[in-house]
Amino acid sequence: MIHKEGIPFLGYTLLIMIVVIIFSFFLLSRFIFVFISVFFVILYLFFVFFFRNPKRISYDENYDQNYNKESIVSPADGKILNVQPVFENEFLKKNCICISIFMSPFNVHVNRFPVSGKIIYVKYHTGKHVIAWLPKSSLQNEHSTIVVESTKGNRILFRQIAGFLARRIVLYAKKDSIIKKGDEFGFIKFGSRVDIFLPLKSIILVKKGEKVIGGETRISFIPS
Template sequence: MFIQFHKEGAKIILGTTIAVVAVVFLADAFLPIFWLQKAVQILALFMLIMVLQFFRNPKRVVAINDNHIIAPVDGKVVVIEEVFEPEYFKDKRLMVSIFMSPINVHVTRYAVNGLVKFSKYHPGKYLVAWHPKASEENERTTVVVENRVFGEILYRQIAGALARRIVNYAQEGMQVVQGTDAGFIKFGSRVDLYLPLGTQVNVKLNEKAVGGKTIIAIK
């Protein structure tokens, strides 16, 4: 089966491949101890495999439905609770948080159809993604999409301890389609969804979510 990779990984994949090929040949040429030579080569190949799996971008057929809010990313549901959202709404919202480990697909997808009303990048720290202050202090982007059924839905891409770049394609005034590519977070992170109070949540804590597939909430 043909494996697709996200465009954000092109330079890193190319650079890693060149480095791994160089390490394999240099180990052959300069390491006289056989087991050490093979250990270095295997480690280099393992690093390439890890980079390739991180940037994979599986094709997913999305069943577009304005009565559904779908998972924006792959990962584990770690928070479902009412919280105060201080940046845009400045009131209480229902937050559903999905944590992504380095082995998850890291493509961010639009959870709903609609109009992008707000999109802002915030530089910040790199606390572990599950840290209580990560959503306020880490590098992050905040995006609000207005949907005809649910109203305004906010999602926040949050960098983790390993993440060093958040890519966000949402721009204010764009019409976006549920399930399409909204960005990428490089090397570990989480995404928080802020929903209107009273929204019927369709997932449970510790449930595994699949971006573009899992229905997070229904109307």
């Protein structure tokens, strides 16, 4: 399935590519025409691959109730960059455990809510586009911040961060909305990063270098 953010892009791109191929057929040599055609086909297939939106398994909320704790799922596909204690100074104003997830251009770029609850804070920040795996990118780059107060009363902050290739953050989250774990909250185009800030008492289930799947991989438990 193609994500809705990709449909207009794929349509415009296909039209432009067809026009260029037609002109190259009449104006350029056969070799250059074939080269351009093959290159555009490969490039277009990559764009289709990038905007894929695979169906994810619905999350079972009864799991948390049965085990008397709250589980947090990964908000993005990608690789764990860091798991470290930090001071979150935008909204929570306290020490947290930050899990950073890097999304390469080959990962699914749909972002999903890591927990169910109510959105209490949403803010978009303009910024730079330095390489997303650098620590300074968290606050210097273009980014958006969302805070959800979970059904168990925990406040979970997560942040979409644009990278060197990523030039557009799409955010669907709206303040005061009631949301469900695993549902989409946004999309970042062409490489990026997501940081999630958890309470210090959280039990972390992932480590640096591990690959995670958005909406499915449990990355933490928060004891009741």
